[in-house]
Amino acid sequence: MLGWSSPEPASTTSGKERETVPHAGGSGAPGVDPEQLWLRPTEPRKGRRPSFSRAAITAAAVALADAEGLDAVTMRRVAAEIGAGVMSLYTYAPDKETLLELMVDHVSGELTVTDPPTGDWRADLKAIAHLQRAHMLRHPWLPAALVTRRVPGPNTLAFLEHALAVLRPTGLDGAAKLEIFAQLTAFVAGHVGHEIAQAAVSRSPDRAAAEARYLAAVAADGRHPELAEALAAPGLPLTPEATFSRFLGRLIDGLDITQ
Amino acid sequence: MLGWSSPEPASTTSGKERETVPHAGGSGAPGVDPEQLWLRPTEPRKGRRPSFSRAAITAAAVALADAEGLDAVTMRRVAAEIGAGVMSLYTYAPDKETLLELMVDHVSGELTVTDPPTGDWRADLKAIAHLQRAHMLRHPWLPAALVTRRVPGPNTLAFLEHALAVLRPTGLDGAAKLEIFAQLTAFVAGHVGHEIAQAAVSRSPDRAAAEARYLAAVAADGRHPELAEALAAPGLPLTPEATFSRFLGRLIDGLDITQ
């Protein structure tokens, strides 16, 4: 094995099995073991030489997701893309969830930060968020994939390192800084995800019209006066960038009705 | 066909949040038609009388998700739970995605708001968020399900109506108010989803230890000084509630390092 394999160590509990614990749907209890994933030692000089590589497989999966969406990333498609048999992929990643994790960290390698922190942590944080937004727009599957992401890989950690440096002037404790980064990332992912969904709906005139009619009907039923008024006075339409900046300003500077 | 009509008002009458994120997977994916879903008139009385109901099916699916997680909600399991044949479900919902949509709006009926807006919109908004958090903790699959949800059903709209009333004192335009509600909901979902995942990891001592070792190893490699320091000075451990309140304060009052 290429090294991700678990040594199956002292698993003293005999009947471990799956615990049927209430959990959030896609995110199961087990998850991916970060040690086996990211900390594997350099590998063996024996046995058959690998025909593929974890990086090549990951890159193929990313290309597929970029071009056709996350749903197109099946083990069969990825294998076909690199000319491998399906089961060969399992030499390089123990399961599909791990492959997803590899994909996320792979694209995170694009998040290179050249400028050091300026000392104005609010401005720096906004710059980070804009970087993340552009990144997610480039890989529209990222917001959805991030929902189940567990442990940061090396590229993600490098970016986190930068964010922590940015937050140094705040003097906050470690937990608070980590928390802020997680919140910021989650917020950007949520916003961009919404942005992408909106764009997808707009691209389908039928659905866009159906949604508009539905909301109009609800607003007209008399039981939703606030909604009716909100829809009637929508305000000036803004570009997605402007909306994002306003949203970012709210988060970092606070919800301020003066905008 | 039952016309996908929604004659029965489920349980309660209040609604809940809206969603945010997209369906970043399949590019321009269709989704669910809100008109067909929520606006169908009651159907003609002819033909065989229905043995089940949309509400019963939805309730069974919700119970299943509450007890065993979203993954346990398969058409076969739901059908078995109510004593129906699998394909009978398709009389009441055109596909599984629609069933998910029904589930989300169904539980949103629990979000009843009794108190009218106080005029202090920041406090009211925080109360809304706390309501949502409790709601999501009661239905741990909700944060994951909300990621793909798009069009608010009747219960969700009722809750939105309340949120809009709360935001009236701000004088913001309609789009801004809707945006704030969406952002708040997304933020709560993200936070609670994280909370649930964290609890799941903690429940598995092996994995918790593995993650701790992994982060310790990264911190010790010398290339992540900020992370090392952040982990070394974590600050006082807080209860999940306290963390949530701090997070909420940041969002609504603004990122303020004095907190």
Added chain:
DNA sequence: CTCAATTCCGTACGATGTACGAGAATAGAG
């Protein structure tokens, strides 16, 4: 009665993730 509408659901199909194990390739030991 007949007829059309509607619900119920058994069967079947294609797709998915992946367990299993046989075979091929390689490196070191003898």
Added chain:
DNA sequence: CTCTATTCTCGTACATCGTACGGAATTGAG
């Protein structure tokens, strides 16, 4: 060299999923 341990490759097989199809059963209308 041969032998053996080790590692990679991948065809086959299976369980499980969502759901298309079509026929049987039930109902109201004419």
